Every structure is written in C-alpha cells, then in structure tokens.
Amino acid sequence: MSAIIKDIEIIKSKTTKINEVDFNDLKFGNTFSDHMLVCDFKDGKWQAPKVVPYQPITLDPSAKIFHYGQSVFEGMKAYKDVDENVFLFRPLENFKRLNISSKRLAIPELPESYFMEGLKTLLEVDKDWIPKNEGSSLYIRPFIFASGNGFHASPADEYKFIICTAPSGAYFSGKVKVLIEQTYSRSANGGVGFAKAGGNYAGQFYPTQLAVAKGYQQVIWTDDNTHEYIEEAGAMNIFVRINDTLITGPTSDRILDGITRKSIIEIAKAEGIPVEVRKITVSEVVEAAKNGSLKEMFGAGTAAVISPISGFGYNDTDYDLPELEDTFASFLKKTITDIQTNKSEDPYGWRVKLD
Incomplete structure (x- = not known):
C-alpha cells in the first residue's frame, strides 16, 4: 500500500509508571509502558496514527469485535544492546503477516509506513522502557479489531489499529x-x-x-x-x-x-x-x-x-x-x-x- 505518513502526533503522558517497575523481576506481558499507538479506520480509509498515553478503550456494546470476532494481532520484540542502541528483529515480516491475517478476516490492510513509522515513533517515546537485562526485552503487541457498531453479521465499517508494549522477562522457563x-x-x-x-x-x-x-x-x-x-x-x-x-x-x-x-x-x-x-x-x-x-x-x-x-x-x-x-x-x-x-x-x- 502506498500511503505515506511523515509526522506522527505525539501526546505525552503527564506522569510515568516506570519508577514503579522492578526491571530485575519482570513477568511476561503484565507490565505496560506509558504510551501506545492508535490509528482508526473510518470513512473508508485509515486515519493518521498518533501516540497517546496508555489508557482504556471505550467501545459501544454493539461493536462488532464482541459479536463476530474480527481481530488480528502480531507479536514482536525490541532489544537494547550495552550501548543503549535499540533493535527490532525482522519487523517487515510482522507487518506483512498482519496484513495477510487482516485480509483473511476482511479487515482493511494497513499501509506499511503507518506500521513502521508508527512503531518507531512509539519506541522512541518509550525507549527507556526497553530492558537491558539478560533474557528481557520490550514485547510489542500490534493488533487490529472491529470497532464499528451493529448486530448485522457482516464486516465492520470501522476498525482500530493499536500498538502496546510491555517490558518482559522470559516467556517460559525450563522444558x-x-x-x-x-x-x-x-x-x-x-x-x-x-x-x-x-x-x-x-x-x-x-x-x-x-x-x-x-x-x-x-x-x-x-x-x-x-x-x-x-x-x-x-x-x-x-x-x-x-x-x-x-x-x-x-x-x-x-x-x-x-x-x-x-x-x-x-x-x-x-x-x-x-x-x-x-x-x-x-x-x-x-x-x-x-x-x-x-x-x-x-x-x-x-x-x-x-x-x-x-x-x-x-x-x-x-x-x-x-x-x-x-x-x-x-x-x-x-x-x-x-x-x-x-x-x-x-x-x-x-x-x-x-x-
């Protein structure tokens, strides 16, 4: 998809939870960073993504995600080396697979720049949340779901794309x-x-x-x-x-x-x-x-x-x-x-x- 996004609006949180987190004792996917990326699909197109404080989502009870299950997601990680450099691992593969999943569930496909630039902007804002401890990383969860309303069994007319992140330790331990x-x-x-x-x-x-x-x-x-x-x-x-x-x-x-x-x-x-x-x-x-x-x-x-x-x-x-x-x-x-x-x-x- 050819849509290009350049400047992503950033609304920073007035407070931070980072000082409450023990980075030496991180459970997997239980602690969430200060911000998230949000992007809405409405009027037939994806709107401009923006970074906002991590917060609850308000949906109408008739939102189609609750009734017909249009929801896809990805799992990724960001890493820091000893020099504080930040790295991703094969992120374009996650983007491609998210769109493959979306297409199968009749969800509008996302432009590459919205995904990649949105992700990079979010990580820049919350880079202090990326752990450096051995075996730890910042787990990244991009997901898309049907936010449009109605009980009729058909694809929704509105969707939300969100990326949340969670500093995490190892997922499994042992065999x-x-x-x-x-x-x-x-x-x-x-x-x-x-x-x-x-x-x-x-x-x-x-x-x-x-x-x-x-x-x-x-x-x-x-x-x-x-x-x-x-x-x-x-x-x-x-x-x-x-x-x-x-x-x-x-x-x-x-x-x-x-x-x-x-x-x-x-x-x-x-x-x-x-x-x-x-x-x-x-x-x-x-x-x-x-x-x-x-x-x-x-x-x-x-x-x-x-x-x-x-x-x-x-x-x-x-x-x-x-x-x-x-x-x-x-x-x-x-x-x-x-x-x-x-x-x-x-x-x-x-x-x-x-x-």
Missing part, C-alpha cells in the same frame, strides 16, 4: 511436557489457522486445560482430518530432531508462517544442519522415541524464541526425550538471540537498528 492431541483441532483446511486471529487462540484454551489437568503443560496439535500428522506445539511452530536431521511441517491453511520458524530453518541450513520441511506423522515420532533416534523436540515462536520439550504423551503412554549436553535448540536459540541483541554479526540482514 515442557506435552500431550499429542487426538480429539480437538486447532484449525482446518480452508480455515484461518495461518492467520494470527484472536479466535484461533481462544479455541486452544479448553483442550490445553484438559492436557494440564492430566499433568502436561501444553498440547501438540495434529491435523484436523486424521490426527496423524504433527502440526504445531501450543501457540508455536514445532521442530523435531530425528538423529541429526531437523524436521518441521510445511506451512499451510492450518499452520502459521512463523518468523522464528523461518529464521531457524535459514540458520540451520547455513550451519550445515540437515533440514527437512515435510509432513511428519505421529507414528514416526513415536517410533523414533522407542528406538532412540528421537533426540529433540521444541516449539519456536517470538515470545519464547525456542521452548524445549522434555517428553510427550500419546495413547496413555509417556515418552521421555534424552537429556543432551549440546542441543540444536540451545545452539539455535543463542544464535537468534545474539543477532537480536547485537551480540554477534547479522549475516542475514534481519536486525533493524532504530536511529
């Missing part, structure tokens, strides 16, 4: 034990599984609660038709290491095109790690666990980067993964986070420095 799902499905062919739509995540909560009640932390989603193919790990893409080959499923209508996933594949190939992007069956994983060739499983996503899996349950049987000293998961996570935090060279051109 997780997962249950391979055999009843419920995350998504289906022709559906919205490839989009970061809010409803996708709402539909995951109940099956995950059932797994937690059985002693697992997460579920492994399988295909909706046969439940024979492994697809995602909770809200993350999934990787399986059999012997020394890294395997992940291909993206489709059902699987999110994860930015961390794409980065892992590219790094692994560059480092000489054999990578296969193909369908992987539950039976193949179970057999590999039985014969000892299953070395690792891990989830991959923005929030946790990489979340190692310690074992999985299937057909009332638990399978433990071996504890290895040097894992693909730890190597890949360190490689990505070192690029993100400017601790290493970036041969891929993924790191974006904010001027």
Whole structure:
C-alpha cells in the first residue's frame, strides 16, 4: 500500500509508571509502558496514527469485535544492546503477516509506513522502557479489531489499529511436557489457522486445560482430518530432531508462517544442519522415541524464541526425550538471540537498528 505518513502526533503522558517497575523481576506481558499507538479506520480509509498515553478503550456494546470476532494481532520484540542502541528483529515480516491475517478476516490492510513509522515513533517515546537485562526485552503487541457498531453479521465499517508494549522477562522457563492431541483441532483446511486471529487462540484454551489437568503443560496439535500428522506445539511452530536431521511441517491453511520458524530453518541450513520441511506423522515420532533416534523436540515462536520439550504423551503412554549436553535448540536459540541483541554479526540482514 502506498500511503505515506511523515509526522506522527505525539501526546505525552503527564506522569510515568516506570519508577514503579522492578526491571530485575519482570513477568511476561503484565507490565505496560506509558504510551501506545492508535490509528482508526473510518470513512473508508485509515486515519493518521498518533501516540497517546496508555489508557482504556471505550467501545459501544454493539461493536462488532464482541459479536463476530474480527481481530488480528502480531507479536514482536525490541532489544537494547550495552550501548543503549535499540533493535527490532525482522519487523517487515510482522507487518506483512498482519496484513495477510487482516485480509483473511476482511479487515482493511494497513499501509506499511503507518506500521513502521508508527512503531518507531512509539519506541522512541518509550525507549527507556526497553530492558537491558539478560533474557528481557520490550514485547510489542500490534493488533487490529472491529470497532464499528451493529448486530448485522457482516464486516465492520470501522476498525482500530493499536500498538502496546510491555517490558518482559522470559516467556517460559525450563522444558515442557506435552500431550499429542487426538480429539480437538486447532484449525482446518480452508480455515484461518495461518492467520494470527484472536479466535484461533481462544479455541486452544479448553483442550490445553484438559492436557494440564492430566499433568502436561501444553498440547501438540495434529491435523484436523486424521490426527496423524504433527502440526504445531501450543501457540508455536514445532521442530523435531530425528538423529541429526531437523524436521518441521510445511506451512499451510492450518499452520502459521512463523518468523522464528523461518529464521531457524535459514540458520540451520547455513550451519550445515540437515533440514527437512515435510509432513511428519505421529507414528514416526513415536517410533523414533522407542528406538532412540528421537533426540529433540521444541516449539519456536517470538515470545519464547525456542521452548524445549522434555517428553510427550500419546495413547496413555509417556515418552521421555534424552537429556543432551549440546542441543540444536540451545545452539539455535543463542544464535537468534545474539543477532537480536547485537551480540554477534547479522549475516542475514534481519536486525533493524532504530536511529
């Protein structure tokens, strides 16, 4: 989209909460920065975005977000290095995916400059909120939802685009034990599984609660038709290491095109790690666990980067993964986070420095 935005209005908060925050003890996504970016779609076009104090949103009870679920979002992070430089990681990929998600839910697509310049302006205003502690970052949540009113089942005529930020510590700590799902499905062919739509995540909560009640932390989603193919790990893409080959499923209508996933594949190939992007069956994983060739499983996503899996349950049987000293998961996570935090060279051109 060709719309260009130059000067973004900034309305600064008269007070700050930053002195109340313990940056050495940050929970994930529980503390919010002083400002947010807001942009409205009305009269058939996106209006000028502006930065305003972080505040509640007032909506009419008939706002269509409440009734028909037109809502999409992204997850990103900003990082500071030791010299106070601020960096983003592949932000244009988040912008592109936000518009892909929007299009699928009949939400008007956003101009690139509104997203990128709006984000940079917001980060400049709240740059003191970006943590420097090891493992911490400023989590960024861009989202769009239907704000237009009416009970008629149709796309809204008004929308809000908002970016909020939250200084956060690590998303997960330690390894997780997962249950391979055999009843419920995350998504289906022709559906919205490839989009970061809010409803996708709402539909995951109940099956995950059932797994937690059985002693697992997460579920492994399988295909909706046969439940024979492994697809995602909770809200993350999934990787399986059999012997020394890294395997992940291909993206489709059902699987999110994860930015961390794409980065892992590219790094692994560059480092000489054999990578296969193909369908992987539950039976193949179970057999590999039985014969000892299953070395690792891990989830991959923005929030946790990489979340190692310690074992999985299937057909009332638990399978433990071996504890290895040097894992693909730890190597890949360190490689990505070192690029993100400017601790290493970036041969891929993924790191974006904010001027």
